[in-house]
Amino acid sequence: xxxxxxxxxxxxxxxxxxxxxxxxxxxxxxxxxxxxxxxxxxxxxxxxxxxxxxxxxxxxxxxxxxxxxxxxxxxxxxxxxxxxxxxxxxxxxxxxxxxxxxxxxxxxxxxxxxxxxxxxxxxxxxxxxxxxxxxxxxxxxxxxxxxxxxxxxxxxxxxxxxxxxxxxxxxxxxxxxxxxxxxxxxxxxxxxxxxxxxxxxxxxxxxxxxxxxxxxxxxxxxxxxxxxxxxxxxxxxxxxxxxxxxxxxxxxxxxxxxx
Numbered sequence: 391x392x393x394x395x396x397x398x399x400x401x402x403x404x405x406x407x408x409x410x411x412x413x414x415x416x417x418x419x420x421x422x423x424x425x426x427x428x429x430x431x432x433x434x435x436x437x438x439x440x441x442x443x444x445x446x447x448x449x450x451x452x453x454x455x456x457x458x459x460x461x462x463x464x465x466x467x468x469x470x471x472x473x474x475x476x477x478x479x480x481x482x483x484x485x486x487x488x489x490x491x492x493x494x495x496x497x498x499x500x501x502x503x504x505x506x507x508x509x510x511x512x513x514x515x516x517x518x519x520x521x522x523x524x525x526x527x528x529x530x531x532x533x534x535x536x537x538x539x540x541x542x543x544x545x546x547x548x549x550x551x552x553x554x555x556x557x558x559x560x561x562x563x564x565x566x567x568x569x570x571x572x573x574x575x576x577x578x579x580x581x582x583x584x585x586x587x588x589x590x591x592x593x594x595x596x597x598x599x600x601x602x603x604x605x606x607x608x609x610x611x612x613x614x615x616x617x618x619x620x621x622x623x624x625x626x627x628x629x630x631x632x633x634x635x636x637x638x639x640x641x642x643x644x645x646x647x648x649x
Contacts, residue, residue: 433460439479441472443482469485519561538595546584563579
């Protein structure tokens with residue numbers, strides 16, 4: 391056999407192997423659901439002979455041929471949407487698919503907006519912290535707890551301070567007592583190398599803190615626009631006497647003249 395022909399056959403064999411591996415990978419990806427769309431099939435994309443049809447108001451129409459279902463969708467100026475593809479026959483509904491997608495997107499947006507993520511903030515202190523710096527750090531801890539977040543307090547020891555861990559312990563206890571109205575000790579102080587760590591948890595849940603923040607923001611926005619319920623009620627009470635003063639007085643009744 392010619393060496394050149396042998397090399398060509400060798401390369402041809404590797405090309406087949408690579409192609410076979412690519413096909414296997416594509417098939418496995420399809421079985422994992424990689425190429426399957428999450429959106430339901432609509433109108434002409436539905437490929438079954440008959441469907442179980444649901445009307446636009448939710449009424450059960452029954453099992454009808456696909457052509458009849460498409461005809462009804464065109465008559466109502468709606469879309470035929472496959473809502474249960476695994477049923478036999480598949481369940482389809484007459485609806486405005488564009489409006490349905492918009493409402494679904496808005497619901498998902500609201501769900502993400504109201505979703506609360508647990509966040510752990512961190513605040514670092516020194517054992518011999520200045521009183522002014524301590525007040526500043528405590529203010530940050532108070533703000534974090536009001537927002538419904540956990541706070542990790544870290545006391546950093548340096549040099550000879552490592553031989554006095556009681557200083558950090560007392561500082562952590564002092565901070566916990568100063569913010570006990572807003573949070574509680576979730577993890578007691580413990581030594582971690584050169585640091586001492588304590589975790590404070592908020593009394594309020596994250597969702598409650600977010601709701602209060604939105605209400606406060608709405609109140610500030612209304613105040614900036616110059617509209618408050620109290621001001622409106624005061625304006626109505628002030629307009630009432632003015633309207634009464636502008637109203638003309640009634641003419642006195644005429645008395646019969648003496649004969």
